[in-house]
Amino acid sequence: MRTQFCPEIDTDANPRFPVYADGNFGEVAPDRISPLSWSLIGDPVEAGVRRVLRRLLPGATWLTGSHYLFVGYYGAKPYHNISAFCHAARHVPCLAPEDVMRAYFEDGPIPPVPADPVPLNRRLAAVPRFIRELGRTRAASVDLEAETLLLALHAKESDPATVARRAVSLLGEAWERHYAVTLMLVPVTTLQSALGTWCSRHWDELGLWVNRPRELVWDTRHDGATVPEANDFLARVGYEVADDLPPWSQYGRPSVPVDGENSPMTDTAIVEALGRPWEVLPFARPLLLPQLSGLVRDLLQLREFTKYLAMRVLHVLRGVLPELARDRAVPGDGWPYLTIGELLSGRDPHRLVPARRAACEDALALDMPGLLDFAAARESAGASATSRPRGVSPGQVDGFVVFSDSWKEGRWRITMDGQPPVLVCESADVNLKSLLPHAAALVTARGSVLSHIAILAREHGIPAVLGHPVAKEVREGQLVHVNGSSGEVNIIASQD
Amino acid sequence: MKVLIAGGTGVLGSALAQQLVADGLPVTILVREPTDIVPKAEMVKGDVRKPNLGLSLATRERLQAEVTHVVSTFGSVDLDIGPQGTMDLHGRGTEELLRFFRACADPVRYVHASSILIFGKHEGEVGNRDLFVGQRFRNWYEVGKFAAERILRRAAEDTPVHVVRLGPVLGADGPVTPSWQHGLVAGLPYLLKQWPVPLHRRGQFPCYVSDATAAAKVLRYALDATTTDVWTYFDPRLPSLNQTLTALCEAWGILPRILDVSGLRPVVRLASRPLGLSPVVLGYLDPWVRLAPDILADLPFPAPPSPPQYLRRTSLALRKHLEELMVA
Numbered sequence: 007m008r009t010q011f012c013p014e015i016d017t018d019a020n021p022r023f024p025v026y027a028d029g030n031f032g033e034v035a036p037d038r039i040s041p042l043s044w045s046l047i048g049d050p051v052e053a054g055v056r057r058v059l060r061r062l063l064p065g066a067t068w069l070t071g072s073h074y075l076f077v078g079y080y081g082a083k084p085y086h087n088i089s090a091f092c093h094a095a096r097h098v099p100c101l102a103p104e105d106v107m108r109a110y111f112e113d114g115p116i117p118p119v120p121a122d123p124v125p126l127n128r129r130l131a132a133v134p135r136f137i138r139e140l141g142r143t144r145a146a147s148v149d150l151e152a153e154t155l156l157l158a159l160h161a162k163e164s165d166p167a168t169v170a171r172r173a174v175s176l177l178g179e180a181w182e183r184h185y186a187v188t189l190m191l192v193p194v195t196t197l198q199s200a201l202g203t204w205c206s207r208h209w210d211e212l213g214l215w216v217n218r219p220r221e222l223v224w225d226t227r228h229d230g231a232t233v234p235e236a237n238d239f240l241a242r243v244g245y246e247v248a249d250d251l252p253p254w255s256q257y258g259r260p261s262v263p264v265d266g267e268n269s270p271m272t273d274t275a276i277v278e279a280l281g282r283p284w285e286v287l288p289f290a291r292p293l294l295l296p297q298l299s300g301l302v303r304d305l306l307q308l309r310e311f312t313k314y315l316a317m318r319v320l321h322v323l324r325g326v327l328p329e330l331a332r333d334r335a336v337p338g339d340g341w342p343y344l345t346i347g348e349l350l351s352g353r354d355p356h357r358l359v360p361a362r363r364a365a366c367e368d369a370l371a372l373d374m375p376g377l378l379d380f381a382a383a384r385e386s387a388g389a390s391a392t393s394r395p396r397g398v399s400p401g402q403v404d405g406f407v408v409f410s411d412s413w414k415e416g417r418w419r420i421t422m423d424g425q426p427p428v429l430v431c432e433s434a435d436v437n438l439k440s441l442l443p444h445a446a447a448l449v450t451a452r453g454s455v456l457s458h459i460a461i462l463a464r465e466h467g468i469p470a471v472l473g474h475p476v477a478k479e480v481r482e483g484q485l486v487h488v489n490g491s492s493g494e495v496n497i498i499a500s501q502d
Numbered sequence: 503m504k505v506l507i508a509g510g511t512g513v514l515g516s517a518l519a520q521q522l523v524a525d526g527l528p529v530t531i532l533v534r535e536p537t538d539i540v541p542k543a544e545m546v547k548g549d550v551r552k553p554n555l556g557l558s559l560a561t562r563e564r565l566q567a568e569v570t571h572v573v574s575t576f577g578s579v580d581l582d583i584g585p586q587g588t589m590d591l592h593g594r595g596t597e598e599l600l601r602f603f604r605a606c607a608d609p610v611r612y613v614h615a616s617s618i619l620i621f622g623k624h625e626g627e628v629g630n631r632d633l634f635v636g637q638r639f640r641n642w643y644e645v646g647k648f649a650a651e652r653i654l655r656r657a658a659e660d661t662p663v664h665v666v667r668l669g670p671v672l673g674a675d676g677p678v679t680p681s682w683q684h685g686l687v688a689g690l691p692y693l694l695k696q697w698p699v700p701l702h703r704r705g706q707f708p709c710y711v712s713d714a715t716a717a718a719k720v721l722r723y724a725l726d727a728t729t730t731d732v733w734t735y736f737d738p739r740l741p742s743l744n745q746t747l748t749a750l751c752e753a754w755g756i757l758p759r760i761l762d763v764s765g766l767r768p769v770v771r772l773a774s775r776p777l778g779l780s781p782v783v784l785g786y787l788d789p790w791v792r793l794a795p796d797i798l799a800d801l802p803f804p805a806p807p808s809p810p811q812y813l814r815r816t817s818l819a820l821r822k823h824l825e826e827l828m829v830a
Contacts (some may be wrong), residue, residue, distance in 0.1 A: 275593075275648065275649035275653070276592070276649040285638075286638060287639055288640075401586075404552055425553055426553065
C-alpha cells in the first residue's frame with residue numbers, strides 16, 4: 007500500500023505507529039483542508055502534544071524522531087495517529103487504549119501498539135505531573151486569552167507579517183493547551199466512571215448529567231456578539247482559513263444563524279438533582295466523586311475554551327493572510343497552497359504554487375478513507391464504519407427530522423402536530439451551535455463521547471446520539487424517537 | 503365536567519374512575535395499553551412521557567375541547583426507578599400533562615396525587631404548606647415526586663392546581679389490586695418467608711396508609727373544590743407500619759418477624775439482593791416523615807374513614823391474585 011497519496015503535500019507515515027484515523031478531525035474539521043491550514047493545525051498540534059507528553063512522561067524516547075508522531079496529512083485530509091495516542095495511554099495509570107478510542111475516536115477498533123510493557127512505577131510517577139500540568143494549563147489559558155484579544159484588536163493596524171508571526175506563536179500555545187486538556191480528560195473521566203459505578207448502580211445514567219458543563223465560552227460569545235468583528239468570527243468558525251476560496255470553500259462548515267423559539271427544557275428540580283446526586287441522595291460512599299466531577303466539568307469547559315482561542319487566532323489569520331500574500335507577490339488564490347512558513351519566510355514562494363495546486367487537485371479527486379493502516383496495507387471507511395451508536399447527552403424525545411440546511415433556509419418550521427425538531431446531520435461542531443437551543447434532540451453519524459458536539463449538547467440539555475447509522479438513512483419529516491442515554495434512535499412514522 | 507385521568511388503571515386512579523362513573527360523570531382514562539378495567543370509562547391510548555401525551559392531533563383536539571378536569575395519578579411507587587426514568591415520568595410527564603390541561607378550552611381544575619415521601623429523610627415536622635425543607639431523598643422515586651409537586655406548585659400561580667398528598671394506598675374494593683412490584687407490597691415476599699426485618703421500635707411508627715376508595719373520595723372532593731390548595735390524607739386511625747405489615751401477612755397466617763435490632767441492618771443490607779429484597783426498600787426501616795398532628799384538620803370536610811378491615815381484605819386479595827398467577 008502506498009505510504010503517501012500525494013508526495014508533494016503528504017506527510018510521511020510513521021514507521022513505528024502506522025495507524026491513522028480521521029476521528030476527532032473528521033467530525034469537526036472540513037473533510038479536506040488546504041496545505042496552509044494544515045500548517046496552522048498539524049505542525050503546532052504535533053509540537054504541542056510532544057511538549058505536553060515530554061512534561062508528563064520525561065525520558066520517553068518514543069516521543070522523538072523526525073516523522074510526525076500524532077497527526078498526519080494525506081490527500082489533503084487531516085488524520086490523528088491513533089496508534090501513537092493509544093501508546094501514550096499505556097503510560098498513564100487507570101488508562102487503557104480502549105478508553106482513548108471510546109473518548110475521542112468513535113469507539114473504533116484498537117490499533118496494535120508496541121508490546122513492551124510500561125512499568126507500574128513509571129505510570130504512577132505520571133500522576134503528580136498530570137496534576138501540575140492541569141494547574142499550568144488553567145493559568146496559561148487565562149494569559150493566552152488576553153494575548154489573543156490584543157492580537158485581534160490590533161490586527162488591522164499592524165504589519166501583516168508581524169501579526170502572522172505573532173498569531174502562529176499564539177496558535178502553537180493554544181493547540182498545546184487544547185491537547186493538554188484533551189489528554190487529561192481521558193484518565194479523569196475514566197477514574198470518575200470507575201468510582202461512580204462503585205458508588206451508585208445508576209451511574210451509567212448519572213454520568214452524563216453530572217458532567218454537564220454549566221457554561222461554555224461559545225454561549226457568552228454568542229450572547230455578546232454585538233460588535234461586527236465578533237459576528238464575523240462567529241459566522242466563520244472553522245479550521246480552514248481559506249474558506250472563501252475555491253476549492254476549499256466547498257469543504258467548509260459555515261455557521262448557521264437562526265431565529266426561533268427554543269425547545270422547552272424540563273424542570274430544573276430534577277436536572278439539579280441529576281447533576282449533583284450526592285447532595286440529593288445519601289450516596290453510601292461518595293469518596294472523591296464530587297471533586298472529580300467538578301474537575302471533569304472544569305476540564306470540559308477548558309477544552310472548549312482553548313479551542314475557542316485557537317479558532318480566534320485562525321480567524322485573525324484569515325484576515326491578514328490575503329494581505330500578506332499580496333506583499334509576498336503570491337497570487338490571490340494561491341496562498342492556501344503554501345505553508346505558513348513558506349509564506350512568511352520562503353524565497354519566492356509564488357514559484358511553489360503551480361505544483362502544489364496540481365498536487366492538491368489530484369488529492370481532492372481521491373476518495374480518502376477514514377482509517378489508514380500503513381503497516382497492514384489496509385484502509386477502510388474508518389472507525390465510524392464499525393463504531394456503535396453512543397448516547398452522549400441524556401434524555402428522551404420524539405420529534406421530526408430536520409437537516410441543518412433546511413434550518414438555514416427556514417424550512418424547519420414545517421412540523422406536524424407541533425412536534426419538536428430533531429437535528430440530524432453527518433457531523434457537527436461549533437458551526438451548528440446556534441441551532442442547538444431550538445432543537446429538541448441531536449443525531450449525528452459521527453462523533454465520540456468527549457467530542458465537542460457532545461459537550462455542547464450536554465450543555466444545552468438536549469438528548470444527543472452520535473455515530474448512529476440512522477443519521478444517513480432518515481428522510482426529512484420522519485418522526486423519530488431519540489434516547490440520549492441508551493443511544494437508541496428509532497423511526498416512528500413518516501410524514502406523508 | 504369531563505375528567506381525564508392519567509394513571510387511571512392504577513389502584514388509586516381506577517378507584518376514582520369507578521366513583522366518577524358511578525356518579526354519572528364522563529371519564530376518559532389516558533393509558534399506554536387500553537383495558538376494560540373500568541367499563542363505561544373511555545380509554546384513550548397515550549403516554550404522558552411523550553410530546554402531546556402521544557395523542558394524535560384529532561384526539562388531542564377533541565379532548566381539549568371536552569375535558570375540564572385533569573387528575574394525575576400516574577407513576578406507580580417504583581422505588582427502583584432510576585434517574586432517567588424519574589426524569590421522563592415525573593418530570594416530563596407532569597409538564598406534558600400540565601401543558602395539555604392549560605390548552606383545554608375550559609380548564610377548571612388539575613388535581614395531582616402527590617406523596618408524603620416528597621419529604622425524603624427530613625426529621626422535622628412538616629405541614630401542607632411545606633415543600634422543600636432541606637430534605638435529602640432515599641431514592642429517585644422520591645426525587646421525582648418532589649419535582650412533580652414543585653412543577654405544579656409553581657404552576658398554581660396561574661393555573662388551578664390542587665395537590666393531595668397520600669401515603670401508601672392499599673385496599674381491595676377498587677377494580678385493581680395493589681401490584682406486587684411496587685410500594686409496601688414489594689416487601690411482602692420477604693416478610694412471608696419470615697426473614698427478620700429490623701425496623702426502628704419494631705415499626706411502631708405511622709406509615710400513613712389509606713384505602714384506595716377513601717383516598718379516591720378525597721380526590722373527588724378536590725375536583726369540586728373552588729380554591730387551589732394542598733391537602734394530606736391518610737387513614738385517620740393511623741395504623742403503624744408494624745400493624746400494616748402484620749395485616750398484609752394475615753391471609754397467609756404468617757406473623758412477620760419484625761425486630762428492633764440495629765446491628766442486624768448491615769446483614770440484611772448485604773443479603774437483601776440474594777433474598778429478593780430491593781436494597782432501596784431498606785431506606786424505610788426508620789420513621790418515614792413527621793406530619794403535623796392536626797394536618798387532617800386542613801381538609802374542609804371530615805376525613806373519610808377507610809373501610810373496616812381494608813388491610814386484611816387487601817391481604818386476601820393479594821393472596822388470591824398470587825394464586826391466580828401461579829395457576830396461569
